[in-house]
Amino acid sequence: SQKIEQNSEALNIQEGKTATLTCNYTNYSPAYLQWYRQDPGRGPVFLLLIRENEKEKRKERLKVTFDTTLKQSLFHITASQPADSATYLCALYNQGGKLIFGQGTELSVKP
Amino acid sequence: EAGVAQSPRYKIIEKRQSVAFWCNPISGHATLYWYQQILGQGPKLLIQFQNNGVVDDSQLPKDRFSAERLKGVDSTLKIQPAKLEDSAVYLCASSSVAGAGETQYFGPGTRLLVL
Numbered sequence: 001s002q003k004i005e006q007n008s009e010a011l012n013i014q015e016g017k018t019a020t021l022t023c024n025y026t027n028y029s030p031a032y033l034q035w036y037r038q039d040p041g042r043g044p045v046f047l048l049l050i051r052e053n054e055k056e057k058r059k060e061r062l063k064v065t066f067d068t069t070l071k072q073s074l075f076h077i078t079a080s081q082p083a084d085s086a087t088y089l090c091a092l093y094n095q096g097g098k099l100i101f102g103q104g105t106e107l108s109v110k111p
Numbered sequence: 112e113a114g115v116a117q118s119p120r121y122k123i124i125e126k127r128q129s130v131a132f133w134c135n136p137i138s139g140h141a142t143l144y145w146y147q148q149i150l151g152q153g154p155k156l157l158i159q160f161q162n163n164g165v166v167d168d169s170q171l172p173k174d175r176f177s178a179e180r181l182k183g184v185d186s187t188l189k190i191q192p193a194k195l196e197d198s199a200v201y202l203c204a205s206s207s208v209a210g211a212g213e214t215q216y217f218g219p220g221t222r223l224l225v226l
Contacts, residue, residue, distance in 0.1 A: 032212040043217030101153030
């Protein structure tokens with residue numbers, strides 16, 4: 001079955017640095033991959049979608065890459081701010097059209 | 112536009128009791144999803160509705176969980192009887208259409224604690 005792995009350990013970085021989060025997947029070749037942000041006590045919020053034929057996607061300070069050979073997506077936040085502190089979830093659509101989520105990576109940006 | 116609404120926000124029950132959660136999706140969204148999110152994990156799909164019909168309930172523990180969306184708008188998820196391992200956040204999401212790549216909009220969730 002499809003499996004998604006994200007950094008299980010929390011990522012702590014200094015304000016102004018670039019945060020890089022990793023998402024690896026196995027047993028599938030998704031056509032789409034999404035990234036969501038989840039704050040404590042709230043539901044996930046959609047950030048970006050990248051298609052299999054797109055190598056890179058940008059939105060303001062966010063950048064997502066999608067390497068279908070490595071079966072990996074990287075999520076970057078440049079010039080990070082304390083307000084970026086949250087859990088970031090990677091998700092892909094499986095062959096049945098179901099959205100499968102990774103376990104999430106907690107990001108903490110210190111001032 | 113108003114987001115996905117869920118109630119209650121928190122619920123504490125004892126094992127073997129029953130509980131129900133309510134969801135009102137974004138207006139006009141035909142597809143509605145219920146997810147279970149256990150602490151430290153990502154959301155896991157329990158059931159997907161297209162209008163008032165079930166599209167996927169393969170991961171719904173049907174011996175104790177049930178869900179309905181009678182008029183194709185609001186939905187209710189019920190657990191009867193609850194077990195300790197049902198302690199989790201229950202998230203409702205909606206999308207305008209179903210299909211790979213569609214953005215799902217999530218509600219704030221209902222946090223359930225089973226004692």
